[in-house]
Amino acid sequence: MISRVTKDKKTGTFYYTIEVGTKENRKRKVKKNFKTKREAKAALDLAIAELQKELANDKYKKDLFxxxxxxxxxxxxxxxxxxxxxxxxxxxxxxxxxxxxxxxxxxxxxxxxxxxxxxxxxxxxxxxxxxxxxxxxxxxxxxxxxxxxxxxxxxxxxAKPPKPKKFRPTFYSKEELDRLLEAAKSSTVYYPIIYSAGHTGARLGELRALQWTDINFDNRRMAITKTAYEDENFNVQIRDLTKGGKDRTIVIGKKLMNFLKSHYNRYQELKKSLGDGFNANDLVFFNSNGHYLNPQELHRAYKSAVKRAGLKDSRFHDTRHSHASILLEKNVHPKIVSERLGHSKIGITMDLYSHAIPSLQEQAVELFDEEDDNEQ
Structure with a gap:
């Protein structure tokens, strides 16, 4: 770096010059019209400091791994x-x-x-x-x-990453899902959440965070407003926002409502015998100590139920897929299914469960066939 302050002989003012780089690739900066040499020198010092900072930053960027x-x-x-x-x-x-x-x-x-x-x-x-x-x-x-x-x-x-095979979740029919839920009965702790997952299509984190105040027994409504997750120290944390980015309230069927009422009554008996400290978070689904369910233990219990039911292998999350697939095959409108699952866009639902949509198309063309039959 070469720098200097020079007096302009024509105007009597001062200017500074800074030259950076090699002879072949030199950059020059000139700043003019300072009344005194001291002013020009002070401005030059500031410019050099700023330039050195920029050069150091450039070097840092070049050396950054x-x-x-x-x-x-x-x-x-x-x-x-x-x-x-x-x-x-x-x-x-x-x-x-x-x-x-x-x-x-x-x-x-x-x-x-x-x-x-x-x-x-x-x-x-x-x-x-x-x-x-x-x-x-x-x-x-x-x-x-x-x-x-x-x-x-x-x-x-x-760069071109390898093209993945299209994800194919495991879907159970209504009869197969019922077999799974029946097989899960042997697990007293995990049966309630597995049963509820099959009947709601809710995500695991949403179900783990569910509290009794989220369930309206009179109107058969379940409010899904939060999710549970583990932090880096494996402590359970609650986030007041679901994966889809918004809260939702879903209608729950009479079977599930009766099941949850019985589950609630058993919970009240436990609380009476074990004291108010049991299940301090008022969770709907809890372990034998009244704490949040452990996902790994839940998955083991779920896999055991799948095996006992004699079904093809699946994950706990596939209860969500089965729930949606069964609804669509029963001609429930995809928009309703999408809202029930908490998808941010109906397109997500349509893409994931396209296998169940053809029944809707068949129903549509049957309407035209009926009109033709009437004309004859």
Whole structure:
């Protein structure tokens, strides 16, 4: 860097000059019309300090590794802009997959070919769908890197992750779901939540957070307003917002209402014998100690019930899919099913349960056939 203060012989004023770079690639900055040399020198000192700060920042950006940037992105964006479970998922993807495989590459040197080879190697241990999740997270993080001027462009979209097979959730028919619920009866602790999941299609976190004040026995309504999740220390936290982004109230059938009334009466007897400290959170579904149900233990109990019922393998979340599929096959309007599930858009419902929609189309064309029959 070369700098100087010079007097303009024509005007009698002073100006400063700063030159940066090599002889072949030199940049020059000139600032004129200072009345005194002292003013020009003071302005020059400020300009040099600012320029040095910019140069240091540029060097920092050039030396920044992708792994360090992803750590920064988690703190600067993900921590305050995503749901807790989403953040945990992002953090795990970065720690377990992206940093070990790509973290050593400097952010500004990351190339599509490096990503392509990374995806290819990952196919040995991950599904195409999981690699697509890595790709999406990385693309989002680097879009933010462009916005924050860490890099000039995002190279991630130029890499092509493997195409995943379309997700096919497990659907049970009404008869199969009834068999599952019957088999789940042997688990006193987990039967109530499994039964309720089959009859409502609610998510696990929503059911775990459900309190008795959320159930209106007179009007047969269930208010779903919050979800339960585990933080990084495996402590249960409650978030007052469902995954779909809004609260919802669903109508519950007479069978489920009678079941919940019986469940509530048993709960009152337990509370009377064990004291008011039992189930202090007034949960609808609780373990033998009156605390939140453990998801891992619930999944084990669910899998055992599936096996006893002689059904094809499924996850607890598939009770939600079965509930929706059964409703659609019974010609319940997709909009109603979408609202019941808490989907943000009806398109999500239509895409997930397209297998159950043909019955609606058949019903539609039958109307035209009936008209033709009447004309004859």
């Amino acid at each position: 992708l792994g360090d940037y992803l750590d920064y992105w988690l703190k600067a964006y993900a921590k305050s802009n995503t749901a807790p479970n989403t953040y945990k998922g992002y953090e795990r993807i970065i720690l377990v997959h992206l940093k070990p495989g790509l973290g050593h590459i400097k952010l500004h040197e990351l190339s599509p070919v490096q990503l392509q080879n990374y995806y290819l190697n990952k196919l040995d241990t991950l599904s195409a769908q999981s690699i697509k999740h890595l790709h999406r997270l990385l693309s989002k993080a680097l879009n933010d890197a462009v916005d924050w001027e860490f890099v000039s462009k995002n190279v991630v979209p130029r």
